[in-house]
Amino acid sequence: MKQIMIHPERCVGCMQCMAACAAAHSRSGHLFAATLESPLPKPRIHVGSGLWEEGFPNRCRHCDPAPCLFACLPGAIFRDEKTNTVRVDPDRCINCASCAMACPFGVIRYHAVPFRGGKKVVAVKCDNCIERQGRGEIPACVEVCKSGALTFEESGEAMKRKTDAVSRSVSAGAEGTELPEGFSLLRAIKKARLQLQERR
Amino acid sequence: MEYVIIGNGIAGVSAAESIRPIDREGRITMIGDETFPPYCRPMISMVLEGAVGSDRLPIRGADFYERLDIRPLLGARVSEIDVDGKTVITEKGEAVSFDRLLIASGADPRPIKAEGLDLKNIFFMRTEAHVRGMERALPDVRRALVLGGGLVGFKAAYGLMCRGIEVTLLIRSGHPLSMQADAAAGKMILEKLTGRGLDVRTGLAVTAFSGKGRVRQAHLTDGSELPCDLAVIGKGVLPSRSFIPRDHIDLDLGVLVDDYLETNVSGIFAAGDVAETTDIARRSRWVNAIWPEAEAQGRIAGMNMAGQKIRYGGSLSRNVIRIFDTDILTAGIVTPESDAVYTAIQSKDPLYGTYRKMVFREDRLVGAVLVNRIEQGGVLTALIRSQMPITIEKERLLDPLFNVKMLMKQ
Ligand SMILES: Cc1cc2nc3c(=O)[nH]c(=O)nc-3n(C[C@H](O)[C@H](O)[C@H](O)COP(=O)(O)OP(=O)(O)OC[C@H]3O[C@@H](n4cnc5c(N)ncnc54)[C@H](O)[C@@H]3O)c2cc1C
Numbered sequence: 001m002k003q004i005m006i007h008p009e010r011c012v013g014c015m016q017c018m019a020a021c022a023a024a025h026s027r028s029g030h031l032f033a034a035t036l037e038s039p040l041p042k043p044r045i046h047v048g049s050g051l052w053e054e055g056f057p058n059r060c061r062h063c064d065p066a067p068c069l070f071a072c073l074p075g076a077i078f079r080d081e082k083t084n085t086v087r088v089d090p091d092r093c094i095n096c097a098s099c100a101m102a103c104p105f106g107v108i109r110y111h112a113v114p115f116r117g118g119k120k121v122v123a124v125k126c127d128n129c130i131e132r133q134g135r136g137e138i139p140a141c142v143e144v145c146k147s148g149a150l151t152f153e154e155s156g157e158a159m160k161r162k163t164d165a166v167s168r169s170v171s172a173g174a175e176g177t178e179l180p181e182g183f184s185l186l187r188a189i190k191k192a193r194l195q196l197q198e199r200r
Numbered sequence: 201m202e203y204v205i206i207g208n209g210i211a212g213v214s215a216a217e218s219i220r221p222i223d224r225e226g227r228i229t230m231i232g233d234e235t236f237p238p239y240c241r242p243m244i245s246m247v248l249e250g251a252v253g254s255d256r257l258p259i260r261g262a263d264f265y266e267r268l269d270i271r272p273l274l275g276a277r278v279s280e281i282d283v284d285g286k287t288v289i290t291e292k293g294e295a296v297s298f299d300r301l302l303i304a305s306g307a308d309p310r311p312i313k314a315e316g317l318d319l320k321n322i323f324f325m326r327t328e329a330h331v332r333g334m335e336r337a338l339p340d341v342r343r344a345l346v347l348g349g350g351l352v353g354f355k356a357a358y359g360l361m362c363r364g365i366e367v368t369l370l371i372r373s374g375h376p377l378s379m380q381a382d383a384a385a386g387k388m389i390l391e392k393l394t395g396r397g398l399d400v401r402t403g404l405a406v407t408a409f410s411g412k413g414r415v416r417q418a419h420l421t422d423g424s425e426l427p428c429d430l431a432v433i434g435k436g437v438l439p440s441r442s443f444i445p446r447d448h449i450d451l452d453l454g455v456l457v458d459d460y461l462e463t464n465v466s467g468i469f470a471a472g473d474v475a476e477t478t479d480i481a482r483r484s485r486w487v488n489a490i491w492p493e494a495e496a497q498g499r500i501a502g503m504n505m506a507g508q509k510i511r512y513g514g515s516l517s518r519n520v521i522r523i524f525d526t527d528i529l530t531a532g533i534v535t536p537e538s539d540a541v542y543t544a545i546q547s548k549d550p551l552y553g554t555y556r557k558m559v560f561r562e563d564r565l566v567g568a569v570l571v572n573r574i575e576q577g578g579v580l581t582a583l584i585r586s587q588m589p590i591t592i593e594k595e596r597l598l599d600p601l602f603n604v605k606m607l608m609k610q
Binding site for chain 2: 008046048049050051054056058067068070071073074075092094095096097098099100101102103104105106108109
């Protein structure tokens with residue numbers, strides 16, 4: 001089964017995934033129309049920054065076992081076994097934020113969604129774009145990511161790619177890792193800028 | 201194998217659900233006082249509030265017992281455990297023998313001493329039946345009195361206010377939720393509530409209730425009288441353990457269990473609000489009577505009863521409280537007693553209405569308070585749980601933009 005993979009070392013912090021995610025979960029499904037909707041669609045992937053302002057795309061890992069699922073008071077969080085997706089039933093959710101205390105990644109938010117008139121505030125998180133996948137599309141965040149920080153692939157394949165890259169990097173005469181230089185350059189610049197600020 | 205579970209709250213239900221997949225043959229008997237299907241106890245306050253109907257309370261289908269092939273003995277109260285004879289006895293005299301026993305009897309509201317407690321419209325708030333009783337009384341209620349500013353007293357007051365009833369809350373300490381929140385967050389909660397019309401009185405208790413058949417007045421320790429036509433007693437809970445033989449099973453405030461949730465008697469386990477476990481932040485025995493711990497303890501106890509050896513990592517007090525437009529999330533030690541052992545840092549942003557506080561023991565996080573912007577609470581809770589040394593600047597944890605990436609090796 002294909003899954004969304006995150007490669008944070010490639011994230012440049014452009015936040016296009018956030019806009020695409022919000023649009024994909026809007027009533028209209030289109031970015032420009034989505035900006036006029038009420039409730040205003042919000043992203044379920046959150047680009048934060050690390051200690052050195054490096055981009056960090058953060059989204060639900062669909063953990064198994066999932067701490068949020070165990071902690072959910074009304075039993076609104078469940079696992080969709082077919083797609084291995086941890087989902088929230090907005091009808092059952094009571095917005096108690098018990099899951100906020102349980103999620104070790106801090107990826108759950110609370111706001112209204114286009115559900116029953118869009119008034120009810122509920123727990124909201126990544127749903128692996130199940131609806132899009134049903135239409136044969138890939139998750140919106142992956143589709144829009146230009147730097148390869150988000151990919152949609154078999155987890156075995158992704159692992160192999162990483163292992164290969166590591167072994168290439170340690171063998172004699174290797175060309176280095178598959179990560180283009182631009183990424184480490186961007187990182188170095190951001191870090192240097194922060195260090196300079198601190199010194200001042 | 202004969203499994204007996206006392207209590208059909210979340211601890212008992214989770215235990216049954218984890219026994220069954222491991223042992224398909226064994227016989228599971230659940231003895232429960234309440235006849236309502238397994239339900240979400242915290243949600244009863246939302247029923248009082250009028251936010252949901254009691255039809256939304258059940259967390260498992262009506263076929264729960266059948267589906268897991270459980271023999272339910274509902275509406276029955278265990279009155280005795282015969283440890284040597286491996287039998288539990290109900291109030292009606294029924295005897296059920298066990299090879300493995302789980303005590304998951306939860307907690308009972310702490311009673312108070314006052315005259316006139318037999319009057320109508322004086323309630324505890326622990327079960328769906330209590331709230332059903334309150335709902336029936338509501339149409340004739342104009343003024344209510346709530347005793348106790350703990351989680352339940354506070355939720356009762358909030359629920360009644362949402363129903364448009366004038367509420368007076370009597371609390372012992374200076375602010376509500378003194379067990380859950382530190383003084384600063386407690387004060388913010390108090391301001392929110394009084395701002396919405398709650399009448400809060402501190403340092404007072406009730407000596408008597410009076411009225412003709414149903415409550416009309418409360419008489420307070422300072423000699424004053426308060427008119428009220430409904431009263432809720434929310435002075436905390438006590439582990440429900442009256443039927444447990446203390447000469448056989450070790451008790452403190454709750455039933456003492458080891459890292460596998462087993463009591464000192466082999467084959468007898470305890471989980472949930474009745475159990476006293478090791479508190480991760482306090483590093484001492486503690487009764488953490490909260491839903492997620494009851495669920496985890498029940499689940500792990502069930503697996504161990506069915507022959508596995510799963511270690512329970514200890515419990516952690518934590519809570520999220522949402523009132524009107526304010527969220528308060530607390531975990532671990534929020535009001536450290538000694539400055540020698542703990543250091544606390546905090547920040548406040550009046551513009552966003554946020555307040556954050558982190559409590560450390562050396563380089564480990566042991567407590568957190570977040571008022572608003574609570575999304576990263578789970579990351580902080582995980583840090584307290586894991587007791588991972590904090591190697592980044594501690595102030596980073598106060599930043600609303602703090603995220604899990606900051607903890608990762610670069
Ligand atoms: C109003 C309210 C709000 C709450 N809000 C929250 C919240 O927001 N977050 C949170 O984490 N927790 C909350 N809690 C606490 C939470 O509900 C409890 O921690 C949890 O329900 C404990 O589960 P349990 O299975 O251990 O015990 P219980 O749910 O108490 O279940 C025990 C069952 O055993 C039965 N029983 C007891 N003695 C016997 C006997 N001798 N024989 C047979 N049966 C017996 C009882 O009748 C009961 O049905 C709240 C509680 C209340 C009352």
